Amino acid sequence: MEFATWAYPWDILDEGPEQTVEQLRDIGIGEINLATNYHAVQTFSPRNPDRKTHFAHASSYFQPDDRYGTLAPTPYEGMDGDWVADIARQIDDLRLTSWTVGCHNSRLGMANRDVTLESPFGDDLVFGLCPSHPAVQTYLRALVGDLADRKEFDRIELETFDYFYGTGFGWHHQKIHAALGMLGEFLFGLCFCEHCREHATAADVDVAQARDTAVNTIEDLIAGRLPADTPPDQWLRQHPEVGAYVDVREDVLVDLYADLATVSGTTPLGYYVGTPDPGGEWMAGVDLDRIARHVDYYCLPAYESSREAVLDAYHTVDAFTSSVPLHVGLLPGHPAIHDGETVREIVDGLRRAEVPRVSFYNYGLLPEQSLDWIEAAIQ
Numbered sequence: 001m002e003f004a005t006w007a008y009p010w011d012i013l014d015e016g017p018e019q020t021v022e023q024l025r026d027i028g029i030g031e032i033n034l035a036t037n038y039h040a041v042q043t044f045s046p047r048n049p050d051r052k053t054h055f056a057h058a059s060s061y062f063q064p065d066d067r068y069g070t071l072a073p074t075p076y077e078g079m080d081g082d083w084v085a086d087i088a089r090q091i092d093d094l095r096l097t098s099w100t101v102g103c104h105n106s107r108l109g110m111a112n113r114d115v116t117l118e119s120p121f122g123d124d125l126v127f128g129l130c131p132s133h134p135a136v137q138t139y140l141r142a143l144v145g146d147l148a149d150r151k152e153f154d155r156i157e158l159e160t161f162d163y164f165y166g167t168g169f170g171w172h173h174q175k176i177h178a179a180l181g182m183l184g185e186f187l188f189g190l191c192f193c194e195h196c197r198e199h200a201t202a203a204d205v206d207v208a209q210a211r212d213t214a215v216n217t218i219e220d221l222i223a224g225r226l227p228a229d230t231p232p233d234q235w236l237r238q239h240p241e242v243g244a245y246v247d248v249r250e251d252v253l254v255d256l257y258a259d260l261a262t263v264s265g266t267t268p269l270g271y272y273v274g275t276p277d278p279g280g281e282w283m284a285g286v287d288l289d290r291i292a293r294h295v296d297y298y299c300l301p302a303y304e305s306s307r308e309a310v311l312d313a314y315h316t317v318d319a320f321t322s323s324v325p326l327h328v329g330l331l332p333g334h335p336a337i338h339d340g341e342t343v344r345e346i347v348d349g350l351r352r353a354e355v356p357r358v359s360f361y362n363y364g365l366l367p368e369q370s371l372d373w374i375e376a377a378i379q
């Protein structure tokens with residue numbers, strides 16, 4: 001079993017890469033999943049010697065090359081040089097993975113509202129770029145190609161290279177006081193941009209009817225005429241016009257992933273699953289079985305509080321993805337886990353399930369005791 005940790009470049013550079021390498025080796029971790037292109041964030045870094053917080057718009061922590069079109073990563077304003085290159089040079093034989101955020105990018109969305117998701121009501125959902133848009137597809141292909149061609153990474157892991165689910169993941173000071181539930185969140189985020197509508201029309205889907213149904217259902221949820229806990233999959237079976245509209249998105253993503261597999265060359269590709277919940281990836285437009293032809297593995301962040309809950313999530317997703325390995329991510333700290341014994345039990349359960357690789361979230365965000373728990377669990 002291999003062990004990795006997600007990490008932010010500022011935490012590694014502030015600590016000193018040599019120090020980080022030594023610390024990770026002591027713990028038993030052989031790989032860093034480094035944030036290279038990342039969404040807007042505010043972090044709290046309990047062990048960082050130079051800063052306790054990092055606040056940034058969606059940014060890249062590397063200097064993009066000149067292959068991009070209208071959309072390109074925006075290097076973080078506080079970066080001097082290329083932080084990814086600085087780290088890659090200084091981590092010796094630790095393996096390095098690019099932790100890469102795709103469509104969830106409010107900076108690019110605010111500046112390019114025509115490429116964002118469009119709600120059934122016609123709102124621009126600026127936190128998410130729509131992967132049906134040709135300019136967004138060009139951007140995602142360029143991003144993966146740029147990272148792969150740097151030859152710094154043992155793997156490239158893709159986050160939100162899909163139809164970003166829901167109302168925005170807390171972007172920004174989110175104020176929602178209507179009980180939308182998972183169904184309402186899903187339908188509000190269901191994109192009806194020009195390109196999504198075109199694709200669906202070409203597939204003989206009645207787009208107007210699908211849109212009306214989505215709008216009316218959200219209104220019913222708001223008014224309390226439909227329970228907020230209505231399960232989305234059950235609802236969709238009763239509304240085939242929306243089901244057909246949702247299915248078209250899966251075809252678009254399968255084609256996109258075929259392209260990503262090409263531009264990534266020999267660098268293995270992974271995709272983060274489990275959003276909005278394990279087995280609910282279809283809500284982000286992802287058919288796990290078909291995408292599996294174009295990625296080398298999936299990684300399931302399972303930030304649960306018990307061995308049973310982590311293994312439940314693992315087996316739920318694994319049932320959809322037998323053709324590629326399923327890696328697992330754990331959060332061995334607040335608010336998921338508060339003791340070392342639980343970390344040990346979970347890692348032991350995943351070892352027995354023959355999970356090939358476990359990643360811990362996240363090196364710079366965890367306090368000292370969490371690192372001790374990881375070390376003990378690995379041993």
Ligand SMILES: [Zn+2]
Pocket residue numbers: 116117118130131132133191192193194195196197
């Ligand atoms: Zn769209």
